[in-house]
Amino acid sequence: MATGRTHRPATRSRGIPEATVARLPLYLRALTALSERSVPTVSSEELAAAAGVNSAKLRKDFSYLGSYGTRGVGYDVEYLVYQISRELGLTQDWPIVMVGIGNLGAALANYGGFASRGFRVAALIDADPAMTGKSVAGMAVQHADELEKIIDANGVSIGVIATPAGAAQQVCDRLVAAGVTSILNFAPTVLSVPDGVDVRKVDLSIELQILAFHEQRKAGEGQEEDVADVDVAGAVDAGGSAAAAAAATKQTRKGPDGDVPAVMPA
Amino acid sequence: MATGRTHRPATRSRGIPEATVARLPLYLRALTALSERSVPTVSSEELAAAAGVNSAKLRKDFSYLGSYGTRGVGYDVEYLVYQISRELGLTQDWPIVMVGIGNLGAALANYGGFASRGFRVAALIDADPAMTGKSVAGMAVQHADELEKIIDANGVSIGVIATPAGAAQQVCDRLVAAGVTSILNFAPTVLSVPDGVDVRKVDLSIELQILAFHEQRKAGEGQEEDVADVDVAGAVDAGGSAAAAAAATKQTRKGPDGDVPAVMPA
DNA sequence: CAGTGTGAAATGCTTCACAGCT
């Protein structure tokens, strides 16, 4: 009890690991699918396969929520759906505002996944007066001036930012000042927020870059040691940045661990 | 997932932790911004702040790449941009195909962040014949029939799936069969792929659900023990699922650790 | 039995703190 932790007193039992929380929506989705097919129960093995994780992890995850299974049988689908929904806070209604109704914002507004899970788009907001009044996803876009009023009137505590990077921090500040305490950020910027405000970010290009890293590595399979220049898919070089090449010469760079100095224009 | 022999014994020096790889794009973004402002060098402290991480972590991350800094001074911005780009594989050109040009697909096609970082959209593909030939982001949408041909002709190894959930696995299979080995999946489904193919997923509603979890918890701040029903922002209950309530009664549920049975319709 | 729930071991990641270089 009273685990003298600095971040979050976590009374006693409410210590659900962040990694587990991040997987609950996944389980929920798999369970919802089963529920729609009227499957009454699942084993940890089956559900884990459907959610794309391993079964030991799933059982451990569920153990943080309580003992919701039946030994020798498995889990009751409907019951688990309810428990996880409740744990995630989806049994209540979450009004959200979306700021920045460009291509991405419109796509998000049209995205069905929100409404189906307790989220309700209370307003679409854009700073461009030309957008005001336009209908997106069956909803009139409102001007940024209305932001505070809308947040207040609807008791909004979650905001979604889909503006260009340059506007994001400013929008964020206004959201926070108006009472929003959770932000989902699609703009490619680091947002700074006061303590007590949560920010999660989704950066589309970051994901691709991570894939590129692994993809590049695949090409260099088989033999290592000679990291020289394995060229993938016919693309040889494309010389990243000329300035970088210049800067490179003035430094005593050292490869990974005394390895080859890597491909670099002398 | 059967970790066959895929999971890299790390020949010796090439053991860059996954967590580090995931942060490299972040550093790169911060560095690019500095570079544009013609800042010549940064300290780990400054760069860490710009990237939103702590400086010890950043230094440790960089140490996996090599010794690219100068003690007493910091890191040369241009040089580091180059090194990270190279490590991520961004000094080469990555042709990608995007499948599913709905709202989200169009948003992605228009998203500037790709082109700026070595990625080149080789083709936009949609299964709907009505979309064929339409121009999106200055590019003609092509029909799904062309998929294999396009992948082959362009040497595409990265695919982006932005189709509805129902079509995703099928599209995925075709991509893989045609030679794609990295997939970025926006459809809310678990994709199964053969060994050697990487999948990363972005699920918009999952992120919101995680925020909701933390948001819900904030409301219960101050006193614990009585988890009864702290109502947030005026939203009282909204009784999740009637079916779940029914299912609930037939089970000897046990709260987190013998805690209150939680709010639940008798 | 079959399948959950969970201590305990293994692995991975972050943070500390300081030696060592410029």
Added chain:
DNA sequence: AGCTGTGAAGCATTTCACACTG
């Protein structure tokens, strides 16, 4: 003097393996 680079300590997460239960 200042700041990087890194062992070692501290946490968090995953995996193992098996006692326990319906």
